Amino acid sequence: MSDAFSHSDPAQVTIDGIRKAADLISGAVLKTPCLPAPRLSRLTGADVYVKYENMQVTGAFKERGALVKLSSLSEAERKRGVIAVSAGNHAQGVAYHAGRLGIPATIVMPALTPFVKISATRDYGAEVVLIGNTLAEAKAEADRLADEKNLVWVHPYDDAHVIHGQGTIALEMLEAQPDLDTLVIPVGGGGLISGMAVAAKAIKPGIEVVGVETVLYPGMWGAMHGKDVRCEGATIAEGIAVRD
Known part of the structure; x- marks a missing residue:
C-alpha cells in the first residue's frame, strides 16, 4: 500500500x-x-x-485520510510510530488503521474529551495521553512528544x-x-x-x-x-x- x-x-x-x-x-x-x-x-x-x-x-469519514497518510509512510517511519491530536473522530481513525497496519500510535487528547471517545481510541490500540483543557494545549504536548520520541505527525486536515x-x-x-x-x-x-x-x-x-x-x-x-x-x-x- x-x-x-x-x-x-x-x-x-x-x-x-x-x-x-x-x-x-x-x-x-x-x-x-x-x-x-x-x-x-x-x-x-x-x-x-x-x-x-x-x-x-x-x-x-476521518478514516479515509488517516489511512492514506499512514499508507504513505516508509518502513522506517512506521517503526518510529505516529502521533496525532484530536478530541475524537480523527483520533479513532488514526488509532484504528494504525493498529491494522502495525504502526505504534500516540494520540494526545484534551482531558475533557468524552470518556467514550477516549475508551474507543484506546481500544483500537493507541496510547492515549490526556492533557489540558483545549486542543491547543494538547497540541503543545504533542509537539513535545513528537520531538522527544521522533514520531511522525498525522495532521487532521493540513x-x-x-x-x-x-x-x-x-x-x-x-x-x-x-x-x-x-x-x-x-x-x-x-x-x-x-x-x-x-x-x-x-x-x-x-x-x-x-x-x-x-x-x-x-x-x-x-x-x-x-x-x-x-x-x-x-x-x-x-x-x-x-x-x-
Missing part, C-alpha cells in the same frame, strides 16, 4: 491523487451509501441525498495525503448520484471540503460547493472575507468547532 503515494507529501491535491487514494482505501474503508433523505427534501424543497459516513467502523483521502467521498457521491448539482459540506479544519471540492469540480465543473460552519466557529468565513472572528463557545457540532 505504501507505493500508492510517495513518502513526502505531494505538492498539491489533484483528481488523480484522489483516484489513487480511492484505490488504496478500497476494501479497508467502507464505501458508504448515498441515499435519499425524504424529510430533508420536504423541508428544503430540494432532492436531498445524504452520504452515510457514520457507518464507518469508527463512525466518521496534509495533502489526508485531503486526498477525504476527497474520495465526492467520487463516491457522484458515482452514486451523477445528477447532484450542489454539495453541502461541513467545514472544520477544511480538509474535507478541500478534497471534495477538487474531486467534484474535476468531474463536474458546474457543480456548486457550499461549506457550512457553526456560527460560533466561523474561522473559514472569516479567512475568506478578511474578517477577524471569535471562535469559542459550546456547540453540539463539536466535530467542526475548530479555532484555526
